[in-house]
Amino acid sequence: MSTRGFYDDAVVGAGIIGLAHAYQLARRGRRVIVFERNVRAVGASVRNFGMLWPIGQPLGFRRAIAQKSLLFWLEVLSASGLWCERAGSLHLAYRDDEAQVIQEFARECLLNGENVKLLNPCEVLACASAVNADGLELGLFSPSEVCVDPREIITGLPQWLSRSFGVVFEFGRAITSVEVPFILSGNSKWSASRVWVCSGDELGLLFPAAMQDAGLVRCKLQMMRSQPVENDWRMGPLLAAGLTLRHYESFQNSPSLAALKDRIARESPWFDRFGIHVMVCQNGLGELTIGDSHEYGLVDEPFDKTQIDELILSYLRTFLKAPALRIASRWHGVYVKHQRDPFLILHPAPGTTVVTGLGGAGMTLSFGLAEAVISQELGE
Numbered sequence: 001m002s003t004r005g006f007y008d009d010a011v012v013g014a015g016i017i018g019l020a021h022a023y024q025l026a027r028r029g030r031r032v033i034v035f036e037r038n039v040r041a042v043g044a045s046v047r048n049f050g051m052l053w054p055i056g057q058p059l060g061f062r063r064a065i066a067q068k069s070l071l072f073w074l075e076v077l078s079a080s081g082l083w084c085e086r087a088g089s090l091h092l093a094y095r096d097d098e099a100q101v102i103q104e105f106a107r108e109c110l111l112n113g114e115n116v117k118l119l120n121p122c123e124v125l126a127c128a129s130a131v132n133a134d135g136l137e138l139g140l141f142s143p144s145e146v147c148v149d150p151r152e153i154i155t156g157l158p159q160w161l162s163r164s165f166g167v168v169f170e171f172g173r174a175i176t177s178v179e180v181p182f183i184l185s186g187n188s189k190w191s192a193s194r195v196w197v198c199s200g201d202e203l204g205l206l207f208p209a210a211m212q213d214a215g216l217v218r219c220k221l222q223m224m225r226s227q228p229v230e231n232d233w234r235m236g237p238l239l240a241a242g243l244t245l246r247h248y249e250s251f252q253n254s255p256s257l258a259a260l261k262d263r264i265a266r267e268s269p270w271f272d273r274f275g276i277h278v279m280v281c282q283n284g285l286g287e288l289t290i291g292d293s294h295e296y297g298l299v300d301e302p303f304d305k306t307q308i309d310e311l312i313l314s315y316l317r318t319f320l321k322a323p324a325l326r327i328a329s330r331w332h333g334v335y336v337k338h339q340r341d342p343f344l345i346l347h348p349a350p351g352t353t354v355v356t357g358l359g360g361a362g363m364t365l366s367f368g369l370a371e372a373v374i375s376q377e378l379g380e
Helices: 016-026 061-080 096-111 121-127 150-165 200-205 208-212 257-267 269-273 306-316 359-377
Strands: 003-012 032-036 089-093 117-119 138-142 146-148 168-171 177-179 182-185 188-197 216-226 238-240 279-282 288-291 327-338 344-349 352-356
Touching: 003 016, 003 182, 016 032, 016 061, 016 150, 016 188, 016 352, 016 359, 032 150, 061 146, 061 150, 061 359, 089 096, 089 121, 096 117, 096 138, 096 257, 117 121, 121 138, 146 150, 150 168, 208 344, 216 306, 216 359, 257 269, 269 306, 288 306, 306 327, 327 359, 352 359
Parallel strands: 003 032, 003 188, 032 168, 089 238, 188 352
Antiparallel strands: 089 138, 117 138, 177 182, 182 188, 216 288, 216 327, 238 279, 279 288, 344 352
16 A cells, blocks of 8 residues: 655644644644545534634633634634624623623623623613613623634635645545554555544544543534525624523633522523523624534434424524524534543544544634644644
8 A cells, every 4th residue: 555645744634623733733834634534524613603702711721722712713814815703792681690690700801801891781782783672781792702604614724724835635535544654544545743633523433442431522502594684784793691601611700600590490491401502693694693502412313303493592582683584504513522621632642642522612712722732742
């Protein structure tokens, strides 16, 4: 079996984590090849909101990684010409306990030099006229968050990396064996000095022993996308409401959070049963992406629940007024999340680094985490 090419680095997986590693390696002048088992990446990286969401990461190391990642994102988006909107985010409070958590979170952010602002109802509506004013008590605006279209990103970034850095892509190539310096796909073989495996929940196929006790759990989520909203209507900032406050770890230091969680569990236990919190963003085509739910431990459950979609849409209407909202597509995604840590780095074989377990934070952390991992592994 002859070797088809020699590279400094081989990346397995062309989702956003793999693409981020390819970029950070290629900009160092290294020769990079990326393998993707499908004709294009179709996993979690195309099945998410496309929200670059630093505000969801807890203060400290993870927020710093998210903010550094955002800087890389903005460089890449500018250079590649891919669509983005620096809309910022709005968290909305319609109950006293939600307002209390938002106030506590804002104080913590301001003490740490974060650029957030509390808004009264009139200021919220001036910032985002699509917000439902009925019962609105308070809003928290952050200018940091950015929206991209994940489907465009996952298609466009490989093209740009090829043009700008000479990164080679082998799509439709399922890697069957990694033993550095050799990477095998059936009867085809390549050579690389290092291998970076970023293939999400498929890692057990390459390194079953290493993954068996890695502490990863699978999560299924349901999401929807609308038809383009009529008359060039724009939503403005990325929106979230009270349910989201109990989902992201960034809010865990708020003293009032426990009472909010207890109230939601008592009044509407179905939100906890399906892990529902509701967010919405709008892409450049005017389509709204809406979600999501979180069902942990499922093994390739292909059957989506209509009840979950109905609960998400019902809650969405409590904080968003979108004209003639019509759902165009529904889907589910699956990602892997570490049960304790924000991500998992493994070295299952010499010269091989596995990066996985980011849960729903892959888009947000991608470029910053790739830079940190590569710096460490290369001894920089």
